[in-house]
Amino acid sequence: MGKKLIKLIGLGLILLLVQGISQVNAANITKVGLVTDVGKINDGTFNESAYKGMMRAVQEFGLKSAFIETRQPTDYEKNIEQLISEGYEMIITVGFLVGDATKKMAQKYPNVKFAIVDFAYDPPVPNILGLIFAEDQAGFLAGSLAGLMTKSKIVGAVLGMEIPPVVRFRKGYEAGVKYVCPDCKVLAVYIDSFTDPARGKSAALSQIDEGADVIFGGGGTTGSGAILGAAQAGVWVIGVDQDEYMTTFKKGEAPGAKKLLSSAMKRVDNAVYGAVKAAVDGSFKGGTALFNAGNDGIGLAPFHEAETAIPDTVKAKLKEIADGLKAGKIKTGV
Amino acid sequence: MTSSLRFSTLGTLKLPTQFTFLICGMISIILGILYVPLPFSFRLEKRLGKVFQLLPWRIAPPLIVFIVLIWAGAGRQIDVIGMLAQSLRLATPIGLGALAGILCERSGVINVAIEGMMLTAACTGFVAALYTQSIWLGLIIAVLSGGLTAALHAVLSIRFLVNQIISGMVLNILAIGITGFIRKAFIVDSPLPAPPVFPAWQIPVLSDLPLIGQVFFRNQPMEYALLILVPILHVLIFHTRWGLRTRAVGEHPQAADTLGVSVFKIRYINVIIAGLIAGLGGAWFSLETVGNFDDMMTEGKGFIALAAMIFGKWNPGGAFGGALLFGFADALQIKLQISGVQVPYQFLSMIPYLVTMIVLAGLIGRATPPAAEGVPFVKH
Secondary structure: OOHHHHHHHHHHHHHHHHHHHHHHHHHHOOOOEEEEEEEEOOOOHHHHHHHHHHHHHHHHHEEEEEEEEEEHHHHHHHHHHHHHHOOOOOOEEEEHHHHHHHHHHHHHHOEEEEEOOOOOOOOOOEEEEEEEEEEHHHHHHHHHHHHHHHHOOOOEEEEEOOOHOOOHHHHHHHHHHHHHOOOOOEEEEEEOOOOOHHHHHHHHHHHHHHOOOOEEEHHHHHHHHHHHHHHHHHOEEEEOOOOOOOOHHHHHHHOOHHHHHEEEEEOHHHHHHHHHHHHHHHHOOOOOEEHHHHHEEEEEEOOOHHHOOHHHHHHHHHHHHHHHHHHHOOOOOO | EEEEEEOOOEEEEEHHHHHHHHHHHHHHHHHHOOOOOOOOOOHHHHHHHHHHHHHHHHHHHHHHHHHHHHOEEEEEEEHHHHHHHHHHHHHHHOOOOOOHHHHHHOOOOOOOHHHHHHHHHHHHHHHHHHHOOOOHHHHHHHHHHHHHEEEEEEHHHHHOOOOHHHHHHHHHHHHHHHHHHHHHHHOOOOOOOOOOOOOOOOOOOHHHHHHHHHOOOOOOOOHHHHHHHHHHHHHHHOOOOOHHHHHHHHHHHHHHOOOOOOOHHHHHHEEEEEHHHHHHHHHHHHHHHHOOOOOOOOOHHHHHHHHHHHHHHOHHHHHHHHHHHHHHHHHHHHHHHHHHOOOOHHHHHHHHHHHHHHOOOOOOOOOOOOOOOOOOOOOO
C-alpha cells in the first residue's frame, strides 16, 4: 500500500513537472531582465555584448527590460531573485561564474525562462538555455593570425581566470599557432581576475621581455589592459569577445590602435538575441545551444588599421582556415 | 641540471642547480647556528654588536630571492632584470598605499579607505587628463581628489567620531559608485582620444649602471615618487618635530594634548597628506599604467597596501620592503607561468599573504600598531 502511494505521488509529481514545462514553453514573455557577471553592461567585453543582444530583441519585439550589474559574486542569486520578484519572465545571466546561481534559481522558479552565456548543464535543466561558444575555434583563428604575423616565432597570450571558456580560448590559440607555425613558441599566462588591467599589462610586458611580438588578450578588462599596454609598446595585439577596435581602442582614438590586428569574436549578442526571440515566439526550450564557426557564432573581427600591414597571403590563409573550421575539416583538438 | 639567469644584454649566468642549492643551504645553516641562543651565553651577535645583529636581515631576503630564481630557472632560462623591474612596477601602488596608511595610522586614525581613495583618484585623474588633454593636469587632479576623499574620512572620524573602520568601508563603497557613474557619464562615450601614459624617464649616468640602472633608473614617474617618498617619510616621522608629535598623538593623545599639541590638527594634516599620497597611487593605475579607466581597476591593491604596512611594522622602509615582496611574488608568478613551470599559479599568489599572517602572528618580530589607533580623541 505504502509503496503504491509513493509511486502514485511520484507519478503525480512527474505529471505536474511535465505540465509545468509545457506551460513554460507555451507562455510568451513580455519582460526580460539581465544579470551581469561582476562588471558593467558597458565593460567593452561580454557583459556589454550580451546586453546589446538583449536590447536588440527588446526593441524589435517591444518588450520591457531591466538589468542589474553584479558587484560581488555573492550577489548573483539575490540579483536574479530581485528581477523575478518584479515579474520578469525571462532572465539572462552572463558568464560561467553565474552558472550555479542560475541553476538554483531556475529550480526554485520553474516558470521563469533562463538563458545563460558560457554555461552548459549536464543533465540539462528544463527552463535554462545554455549558450555555449566554440572558444577553441575563435582562439584557433586568433592563434593562426598570430602565428602568421610573428617574426620572432614567439607569441603571447594574457588570459583571465582559469575557467572552461578561457581554457578553451587558450588551447585553441595554442593549436592555431602550431597549425600555421609548428616551431613557434606560445607563452600564456592566467591572471586570477577579469578586472585587473594593470596586472594584465604587466604580464604582457613580461612576455615581450621574453621575445613575444604578438599578444592575444583574452579575459575582460585584464585582457584589454594587456593588449592596450602591448600595443603601446609596439607589438601586434589581438582582442577578444567583441571587436575591441570599437571598444578598448575607442574607434582608433586610443594610442596603439594601429597595432590591433583583429579580435577573436564570440557573437554573444546574436546568441542572446536568438534566445529572447525564441522565448517571444514560443519556441524556447531548455538545453544547450552551441555557437561555432559553422553558424557564424564565432569569427575574426575586421582588421581596421592593420588592413594594409597584413599581407594578402596571410588573409588568404586565414580564409582557408576559417572555411576549414566551418566545414569541419580542421579540428582544433580541444 | 643547470639554471640560466639571463641579465638582459649583460649576459647569462649559468649555474648548476643542485650545487647552488647546496651552497645556499649551507649559508642558511651557518647563519642559523650563529644566531641560536646558546645556553652558555656565547651569542656572537651580542659580542659583535649591532652591525652583526642585523646581518641575517640583510642577507636572508636576497638569498631567498636568489634561491627562488635558481629553482624557477632550473632547466630553462629566466630573464631576471625584466622580472625585477616588473616587481618594482607592481609594487608601486602597494607601496604608495602603504605609505598613506602609515601616515594615517601613526597619528592614530585607521585608514581602510586607501582602496577607495586610489580608485577615486584614478578615475578623476583620468577624466581630467581626458578633457584637458594634459596628463600632468590629470595627475594634479588625481592627487587632489585623493586628498579630498581623505578629508571626508578625516571629518567623519575626527570631527564626528564615526567608527573609523566603518567610515573607511563606506568611503570604499562610495568610491565604487561615484567612479562607476563618472565613467558612464564622462568616459565611455567621450569622443576625445585618451592621452598617452607617462613616459619612462631615464636618469642620465645612473640608468647606465648594470642591473641597478635597469631596475631602478628607467622607470615612470610614480615609481620614482615611491623611491623618493620612502626616505623622506622616514626622516619626517622619526627625525622631525612634526614626526614626534604625530607619533605622540598616535600613541597617547591625552598626554600630547596636555603638553599643548593640537591632536585634531595633527590628525587632520596627516590624514589629508595620506590622501594625497594615495592619490599618487591612484594615478599609477589610470595615468601611468593602463591609459584608461575601468570599473574597480584598483583590484584590492589598497587592502594589500595595508598588509604591506603591517608587514613593515608601520615603518616606511619596512612597508616598502613589504610592497616589494608582494610585487615580486606577482611578477614571479607571471614569469613562472610564461616559462611553463607546472605549479598552480594560485599557490604562488598566496605566499605573500601567508608571510603577512606569519608576521601578524609575531613569528618574525611582533608587529605592534600605534596604541591609540582607532580611538577617537575627545577633548575634555
